[in-house]
Amino acid sequence: MVTREVALQDYDRDGYTIFRNVLDRELIDEASDHVAWLQAKYPDRLGEDLGTELVARDPFWVRLVGDERLLDVAELFVGPDIALFASHYISKPPFSGMPVLWHQDGAYWPLEPMRVVTLWLAVDEATPENGCLRVIPGSHSENLHELRQRDDIDNVLGSESAVTVNESKAVDLVLSPGDVEVHHPNILHGSDANTSPRRRCGLTIRYIPTSTRITSEEQPFVSALLLRGEPGVNVYQPFPKYVAGEHMSFTGATNLA
Numbered sequence: 266m267v268t269r270e271v272a273l274q275d276y277d278r279d280g281y282t283i284f285r286n287v288l289d290r291e292l293i294d295e296a297s298d299h300v301a302w303l304q305a306k307y308p309d310r311l312g313e314d315l316g317t318e319l320v321a322r323d324p325f326w327v328r329l330v331g332d333e334r335l336l337d338v339a340e341l342f343v344g345p346d347i348a349l350f351a352s353h354y355i356s357k358p359p360f361s362g363m364p365v366l367w368h369q370d371g372a373y374w375p376l377e378p379m380r381v382v383t384l385w386l387a388v389d390e391a392t393p394e395n396g397c398l399r400v401i402p403g404s405h406s407e408n409l410h411e412l413r414q415r416d417d418i419d420n421v422l423g424s425e426s427a428v429t430v431n432e433s434k435a436v437d438l439v440l441s442p443g444d445v446e447v448h449h450p451n452i453l454h455g456s457d458a459n460t461s462p463r464r465r466c467g468l469t470i471r472y473i474p475t476s477t478r479i480t481s482e483e484q485p486f487v488s489a490l491l492l493r494g495e496p497g498v499n500v501y502q503p504f505p506k507y508v509a510g511e512h513m514s515f516t517g518a519t520n521l522a
């Protein structure tokens with residue numbers, strides 16, 4: 266088990282770090298069921314695009330991103346007053362899962378200042394074969410680059426950082442279900458297509474200190490949720506109540522009815 270100090274040193278130096286085995290198998294199995302449930306409920310959405318406006322009305326999603334073990338990790342990076350900014354499952358189906366081109370998250374986000382951390386929770390095993398995350402260590406010290414549109418190839422974001430990336434420096438992040446990778450908003454990262462017979466699903470969770478303002482016009486922001494501590498500068502969505510038959514059932518759901 267890495268100590269907090271080592272994790273923070275790694276993050277400061279490399280722009281990312283990994284925490285192993287943060288969540289238990291039972292909860293990860295529920296997250297995997299959740300992906301199947303979402304895909305049945307929203308058949309027109311791609312597995313790579315399950316998020317944002319779905320989060321705050323989904324009691325399991327809110328329970329998952331509000332898990333104390335995840336918030337304890339987030340707190341190391343953003344301090345004790347923590348809100349959710351956004352969350353997505355990126356579930357790449359076998360054989361056809363799309364790549365995520367090289368990018369810096371901060372180039373996409375309406376946040377001021379850009380203090381935010383991503384926790385990427387592995388729902389499936391992630392390996393080079395099924396399109397695991399890839400990062401360029403140390404690139405978080407670069408400023409945010411312009412984006413350029415990319416519609417010439419199938420890809421999740423439809424855009425990429427307008428820089429030439431030295432892929433020989435890329436590190437593949439091999440993760441097991443329940444592991445959490447943490448990354449900086451400026452780090453260059455992406456992932457290849459899934460050409461393997463195995464699904465590759467991860468959940469991105471973007472946590473902000475409540476001193477970071479979500480500057481989008483729409484307020485409260487669709488997936489803004491106060492998860493720990495003082496509310497700071499934002500307004501937030503209410504927590505959803507669990508309604509049997511409407512929401513996915515999960516351990517502890519009826520306590521949230």
Ligand SMILES: O=C(O)CCC(=O)C(=O)O
Pocket residue numbers: 355365370383385396397398454455456467469
């Ligand atoms: O899941 C992926 O392949 C990409 C994830 C990503 O870009 C992110 O977590 O910011």
Ligand SMILES: [Fe+2]
Pocket residue numbers: 368369370454
């Ligand atoms: Fe990203």
